Amino acid sequence: MQVGSVQGKAKRLPVLDGMRGWAALAVLGYHMGPMMPGWHTFPYGYLAVDFFFVLSGFVIAHAYGPTLKKSGSFRSFLAIRFIRLYPLLFLGTIMGIIVYAIRLNIANQSLSHDDILIVFFSLFAIPAIWIDPFPVNPPVWSLFWEVVSNILFAFFYRYLRIRHILLVLFFLLIWLASAALSSGSWLELGTVREFWWAGLPRSGSLFLIGVLIQVAVLPRIEIQTKSRPWVYIILILSMSVSIPTTFPRIWLDAICAIFLFPAIILFAANSYACLPRISHFFGELSYPLYATHMPILIIFGGIFARLTNIENLYIFISTLSIIISYSYFAHRYYDIPVRRILTTKLC
DSSP: OOGGGTSOOSOOOHHHHHHHHHHHHHHHHHHTGGGSTTOOSOTTGGGHHHHHHHHHHHHHHHHHHHHHTSTTOHHHHHHHHHHHHHHHHHHHHHHHHHHHHHHHHHTTOOOOHHHHHHHHHHHTTOOOTTSSSOSSSTTHHHHHHHHHHHHHHHHHGGGOOHHHHHHHHHHHHHHHHHHHHHHSOSTTTTTSGGGGGGHHHHHHHHHHHHHHIIIIIGGGOOOOOEEOTHHHHHHHHHHHOOOOOSSOHHHHHHHIIIIIHHHHHHHHTTEEOSSHHHHHHHHHHHHHHHHHHHHHHHHHHHHHHHOTTSOHHHHHHHHHHHHHHHHHHHIIIIIHHHHHHHHHHHO
């Protein structure tokens, strides 16, 4: 298998790297919210997942779109995505399994057949749909649906025209709206047992919007390339600031996901990075942070919470520092070497 035949040759986009890092920090801030009662850093950090979906569609079309139009590139693409995604997903899952076992032990519960099945499913990133889909490492739900979107897109892309993508997007958005109305909560779409299936229209529609920005919008409009620091500001504000309105929150979430985030990516793709090295660093850190933060948060958050004489702010800062440091070392000393080995073996 020649990975070079499908490996994306497109230039990196440093601004989007930086925004991916900020979005990962928003997810972390959202999950760390309970540590700081009365001061939630990113109360809408769950929307970062929707930003990731749009960004994934844009980047995949940008980096791999031209070669995916050729026959024989599908298997090579799958190998590349497996090498990119699975090592850290596996690491996060192993960490989650350890935490899961510790929690069972603390609760004096023995390992049941259900628990064994959950562990087995988790190792292969398969949702345990009889309970919450990914109890071992909950953030994996979005990675599962991203993989599904990647596979479907790569398989069908060479047969599709823009009008076909628009038609599929139309039906996915109708399905997504139906799921949102049934749930009443954007956060639940894809993350809980009752609406685990809604991850498909949520991820699929946003992924295709990202694809369309790359293949249909950018070639048809001219946006001057310049520094646009406001794209960072709007992204951060969308996940951290409550808008005083009687408008249902779920529809504000939908507006951010379907309209605001694609607009941010459109302008960010034509922007210079103010601090390219920092943007690159945060971009590299984003995936290890996202894939591994939850088990660390449960362990150290629980330990610090039992030490009642420590101020919440110190607990927050200590846990944040541990997670970011671990993410850096996981990226540099685990992910990069493992991906290098897998590339040699599989490609």
